[in-house]
Amino acid sequence: MSAEKMTMAQAINAALRDAIAQDDSVVVFGEDVAQLGGVFRVTDGLHRDFGESRVFDTPLAESGIVGMAVGMAMNGMRPVVEMQFDAFAYPAFEQIVSHVAKLGNRTRGKVRLPIVIRIPYAGGIGGVEHHCDSSEAYYAHTPGLTVVAPATNADAYGLLRAAIAGSDPVVFLEPKKHYFAREEVDVSVAVPPIGRAVVRRPGKDATLIAYGPSVPVALAAAEQAATEGRDLGVVDLRSIVPFDDETVCAEVRKTGRAVVVAEAPGFASVASEIAARVGERCFHHLEAPVRRVTGFDVPYPPPKLEHHFLPGVDRILDAVDTLQWEDAA
Amino acid sequence: MSAEKMTMAQAINAALRDAIAQDDSVVVFGEDVAQLGGVFRVTDGLHRDFGESRVFDTPLAESGIVGMAVGMAMNGMRPVVEMQFDAFAYPAFEQIVSHVAKLGNRTRGKVRLPIVIRIPYAGGIGGVEHHCDSSEAYYAHTPGLTVVAPATNADAYGLLRAAIAGSDPVVFLEPKKHYFAREEVDVSVAVPPIGRAVVRRPGKDATLIAYGPSVPVALAAAEQAATEGRDLGVVDLRSIVPFDDETVCAEVRKTGRAVVVAEAPGFASVASEIAARVGERCFHHLEAPVRRVTGFDVPYPPPKLEHHFLPGVDRILDAVDTLQWEDAA
Amino acid sequence: MSAGQLKAAITPARLLDETGRLVRGASKPDAEALAEGYRKLVFARRLNEQCGALVRQGRLAVYPSSRGQEACQVACASVLSDGDWLFPTYRDTAAIAARGVDPVEVLTLLRGDWHCGYDPNEHKVAPQATPLATQLLHAVGVGHAARLKGEDTVVMALCGDGATSEGDFHEACNFAAVFKAPVVFFVQNNKYAISVPLARQSVAPSLAAKAIGYGMPGFRVDGNDLPALEKVLGEAVARARAGEGPTLVEADTYRIESHTNADDASRYRADDEVADWLPRDPLLRVKAYLTAVGALDDEREREITAAAEEMAAAVRAGVGAETSADPEEIFAHLYSTPTPQLAEQRAALRAELDLEEA
Amino acid sequence: MSAGQLKAAITPARLLDETGRLVRGASKPDAEALAEGYRKLVFARRLNEQCGALVRQGRLAVYPSSRGQEACQVACASVLSDGDWLFPTYRDTAAIAARGVDPVEVLTLLRGDWHCGYDPNEHKVAPQATPLATQLLHAVGVGHAARLKGEDTVVMALCGDGATSEGDFHEACNFAAVFKAPVVFFVQNNKYAISVPLARQSVAPSLAAKAIGYGMPGFRVDGNDLPALEKVLGEAVARARAGEGPTLVEADTYRIESHTNADDASRYRADDEVADWLPRDPLLRVKAYLTAVGALDDEREREITAAAEEMAAAVRAGVGAETSADPEEIFAHLYSTPTPQLAEQRAALRAELDLEEA
Ligand SMILES: Cc1ncc(C[n+]2csc(CCOP(=O)(O)OP(=O)(O)O)c2C)c(N)n1
Numbered sequence A, B: 001m002s003a004e005k006m007t008m009a010q011a012i013n014a015a016l017r018d019a020i021a022q023d024d025s026v027v028v029f030g031e032d033v034a035q036l037g038g039v040f041r042v043t044d045g046l047h048r049d050f051g052e053s054r055v056f057d058t059p060l061a062e063s064g065i066v067g068m069a070v071g072m073a074m075n076g077m078r079p080v081v082e083m084q085f086d087a088f089a090y091p092a093f094e095q096i097v098s099h100v101a102k103l104g105n106r107t108r109g110k111v112r113l114p115i116v117i118r119i120p121y122a123g124g125i126g127g128v129e130h131h132c133d134s135s136e137a138y139y140a141h142t143p144g145l146t147v148v149a150p151a152t153n154a155d156a157y158g159l160l161r162a163a164i165a166g167s168d169p170v171v172f173l174e175p176k177k178h179y180f181a182r183e184e185v186d187v188s189v190a191v192p193p194i195g196r197a198v199v200r201r202p203g204k205d206a207t208l209i210a211y212g213p214s215v216p217v218a219l220a221a222a223e224q225a226a227t228e229g230r231d232l233g234v235v236d237l238r239s240i241v242p243f244d245d246e247t248v249c250a251e252v253r254k255t256g257r258a259v260v261v262a263e264a265p266g267f268a269s270v271a272s273e274i275a276a277r278v279g280e281r282c283f284h285h286l287e288a289p290v291r292r293v294t295g296f297d298v299p300y301p302p303p304k305l306e307h308h309f310l311p312g313v314d315r316i317l318d319a320v321d322t323l324q325w326e327d328a329a
Numbered sequence C, D: 001m002s003a004g005q006l007k008a009a010i011t012p013a014r015l016l017d018e019t020g021r022l023v024r025g026a027s028k029p030d031a032e033a034l035a036e037g038y039r040k041l042v043f044a045r046r047l048n049e050q051c052g053a054l055v056r057q058g059r060l061a062v063y064p065s066s067r068g069q070e071a072c073q074v075a076c077a078s079v080l081s082d083g084d085w086l087f088p089t090y091r092d093t094a095a096i097a098a099r100g101v102d103p104v105e106v107l108t109l110l111r112g113d114w115h116c117g118y119d120p121n122e123h124k125v126a127p128q129a130t131p132l133a134t135q136l137l138h139a140v141g142v143g144h145a146a147r148l149k150g151e152d153t154v155v156m157a158l159c160g161d162g163a164t165s166e167g168d169f170h171e172a173c174n175f176a177a178v179f180k181a182p183v184v185f186f187v188q189n190n191k192y193a194i195s196v197p198l199a200r201q202s203v204a205p206s207l208a209a210k211a212i213g214y215g216m217p218g219f220r221v222d223g224n225d226l227p228a229l230e231k232v233l234g235e236a237v238a239r240a241r242a243g244e245g246p247t248l249v250e251a252d253t254y255r256i257e258s259h260t261n262a263d264d265a266s267r268y269r270a271d272d273e274v275a276d277w278l279p280r281d282p283l284l285r286v287k288a289y290l291t292a293v294g295a296l297d298d299e300r301e302r303e304i305t306a307a308a309e310e311m312a313a314a315v316r317a318g319v320g321a322e323t324s325a326d327p328e329e330i331f332a333h334l335y336s337t338p339t340p341q342l343a344e345q346r347a348a349l350r351a352e353l354d355l356e357e358a
């Protein structure tokens, strides 16, 4: 198969379709995923094509969905479940933290849980409260989970295939604002494995570190900076857990300057972790403190105010400006 | 009243007792808090002395407990609820994150929720799985919550009184391993307000930053270091949110070296936040990277292995040793 | 638990049949009160239509319509006293309006201006809940607190058929029953949770039958029959007020429109099904009854329509008015005293905005 | 929903009365099978006692005893086939042993060596669940997966009276009913959740009555009556196996000891209450019956006692044996391939340990 223009929703749909077709143990379930094809149409057509035993709607209960997935995985299946929106995964929090993340460890690896929890996440779509949370910190802080956040449609396909095929539970964060953006995707070309970051843009002056929905924003900022004579690199983490220290540190050591970009509120967040790690591991290469450009420490704002909350190009460039360029000269 | 030897359980009991006696709107409820006085006896005698309308047992359902607290606070009460153990607060996660933390904001301050969620937390007591989680990162990352973690019995009393008296929701983390440790407490002496850190021990060479159960460990490490000729200071945060940047940065700027000590797994944690903030705000004062001594990124281990997980004096001193003392000379 | 109680939880109570005739054995509703109810039905319907239009004009981001459920919307508000509380969902805009809140304030949420546009304390209406079933616990808390304070407040807690599957529904019902809290749980069973039909939500003989498992009375009622709803809900409110604890009421109704304008119901249900429900319109049967008993004539109908038009015009004007959202408001309400961190972040945003303006 | 079904969910079924006499109209249990059941009861009791002793000797950190509930423990295991699954709680050590798992392996958790000491797949026994009610959903998942795969596996899911208040209990029952999953929910209503009495947990006519709200059969049974339990649970298993979906069974029983050794039950219940339950001991009545019908004599009793003593000795020896916990194991199982971060942390711990040893 060769490159095709598709949206991220279509890329994920294709990944689910191919996984279901290839492996009898893959099942897809959640709220509105069957007949409707999901509120974002991500599972469109799967129920029609694979039937009720492979793709089905559940009662409206997220703890139930995830808890049932645990049992199905214990009994040899590979459940891929959808939480309808980020904040609606919170009712399943106990199941995710106390069981999905820990059952493999609890049983000394006798039980493995190949579960993928798909979460349409983050903002930028004008959604009302509870529909735009960036909840990755909750999962990334929980040992035992793999946390993936694709930024490109090709990664959405490839990382989801890898997540479904693996033996461990994965929280798969799908940036909602990408669902309907078209990109060339060649599903026959393998993407790097989960755990590997990718340098989306090399840069000599400073390194922007981002994942998921913040990657295109970081790229746009780098684009803009280039017109102003500053050469910014962009690292796309792709997965938050495992974390690719090697790639991140290699880039930062080259530039001596780093800005972490993420949509979630910054306090005790994944951005904090990245800043702390980079500070710890690249200390002697740093010309300036690692800056974080994140959402503010407030609940996701109402639609008319979200643009003030979201880290944008200007805010990133402002942060880059504070990286003590004079001193470094 | 003058100083009295009491355990942290007793100090908290006294705070609850005094708050109930002083303010008719204070109510205490949860699982086993009434007749039994709590599995840690923290609420001992309160039901007997104040009766069913002030102190009562609920059905066994944590989301129910917190959700009911939200409603009671909407209707003019000051609920103080107990989650029996750290991991058993997870079923209430949605109520905490989507409502307790956000309802004040949602209603433009028309509704305030003076709720205190008491959580016996962290390890060191030989508890089995789910009974020793350090869950502060989940709460600290959630905008709208105040997160308090006392390390001394006097603070346990004073901070809890302040938490109950305030207008905003507080997650009050009680280090279990302190419950039965006796200290002098004079409840008539006010402690600094929520949001203020305290320098428990001044030090010239490096600063240990800790909170809750890690404070005595940090103090013991400083004690030990002193015998080896190194002068370590210890900052006790007391509250994680709000965070006292001023005190922390003042100390770190003096010493140029910082080690963050916390029991929770380190990834995307409160320790990450502290390291990131200190790195950002004290960059030019730092002689060495900020080190983190935290729990490993694994589920809390079984009792016989917990001592390998917990940050102890040796591990802290090892980290201090890496703070590039040669270079700094 | 008697056989009669079981039956009441399974067979929907009715006062008016679909043609507006009093069912056999039913006592006559008060015509004047019912005419007032009819007026509210017309208002609710008009509000649903107006909001739909505002969505099409791009003035509202989204609107979950309660078309077809107007009798439920009106009844749950009309059985409450001023001191009582209403806990609505996103679909219950018309119920909130029926309670007396200015619809323009209610629509603040769906305009995207703020999460909640009215003061919950003013009309004793909680913010519209989006996370399903969570608000039911808050309702229990308000009720239990009232009881502890010796007040006779009653709390009307709304949710949909889908929401009954959530753990919080269970915990709320059970807490209310155990604490004998003065709560009326009112489930508008409109047969769908977005696309998921009732059969995938529950295989119980009825949703009201769940009451048995909590030890509280459960009633099923025709959700398109205003007087029946007012009777059943009114009795539940009276029991709650008298200290007899909670009741679970299930309304048998139907969501005529899509879940919201963003939804396409044709993907999961047949037009026939909707067509079957149209003749069961809650307005038609009240109108037929009132006309038959002479309590509604053309003039009164015109008067009601005109008043509803006035309301709709006010909604159009209110929603259409320019609002100036204050970016700094996102920091303003989170804590009663802002943390140093928020003060810092607010200052940073202000500096950005100042720069933009300069 | 018939009146008979309602009665079965409320009035406990019984085969043997407290004196061990067959109740009127009951058909005789098979004496040989019952004698085998008696043997298991004695084992379960002995295991409870042995574990209590091990706690007193400091060899186990804690033990939640099922003393008084042994009939439940034995019955829920004995009605299962090899391919079926058991989902136990922390209190169900005796049930797991009855299923054939070596008690020493089970006690790994309470010795503090590891979170679960047996291989769940070997005997098809899930790890003992501590977070209440959460395991019920896993049970539904195992059952639903079996059904999708065309297997006739049945899943026995255990919980206590307290756990029925949790949201997960609700979601599990509802999912099972909607999906017709082959699950038997078995609630051991031992009247307390730590200190909280049943009355604070539920005011329903029974816990089994909750089944009505899920559209599944519910049965209440005397939880100290082994043959009655085996009958009711066995029928539920048969229904599940036949594709007829889940059943909720509530056992009316009593927790004779404190919640665990760390608990002091005298703080919340009167000795009288316990004394009332002692004559309802599940062992006594089976013994009386078997003796009366001549299926148990002194020799057989001695033989059973001796075998139980042997088991206890093995438990003592096994639990007493030195174990060498490997500190690095805390990193070993989390991911099937360790993350670089864990590899780094493991190396750091190893370096520490090497230093200590050096
Ligand atoms: C906890 C939670 N999960 C999922 C959603 C997404 N969602 C919004 S409305 C809805 C369907 C609700 O159905 P029902 O309770 O029947 O109410 P109705 O919309 O029919 O009035 C869903 C799944 C949500 N809002 N909250």
Ligand SMILES: Cc1ncc(C[n+]2csc(CCOP(=O)(O)OP(=O)(O)O)c2C)c(N)n1
Pocket: B031, B060, B084, B088, B091, D091, D130, D131, D132, D159, D160, D161, D162, D163, D164, D190, D192, D193, D194, D255, D259
């Ligand atoms: C989610 C959760 N909340 C609280 C606890 C603490 N806890 C352990 S056992 C128990 C009581 C359980 O009572 P019940 O379900 O009746 O079972 P029993 O112990 O009587 O067998 C409680 C509250 C827990 N383990 N899990």
Ligand SMILES: [Mg+2]
Pocket: C160, C161, C162, C188, C189, C190, C191, C192, C193, C194
């Ligand atoms: Mg509905």
Ligand SMILES: [Mg+2]
Pocket: D160, D161, D162, D188, D189, D190, D191, D192, D193, D194
């Ligand atoms: Mg119990």
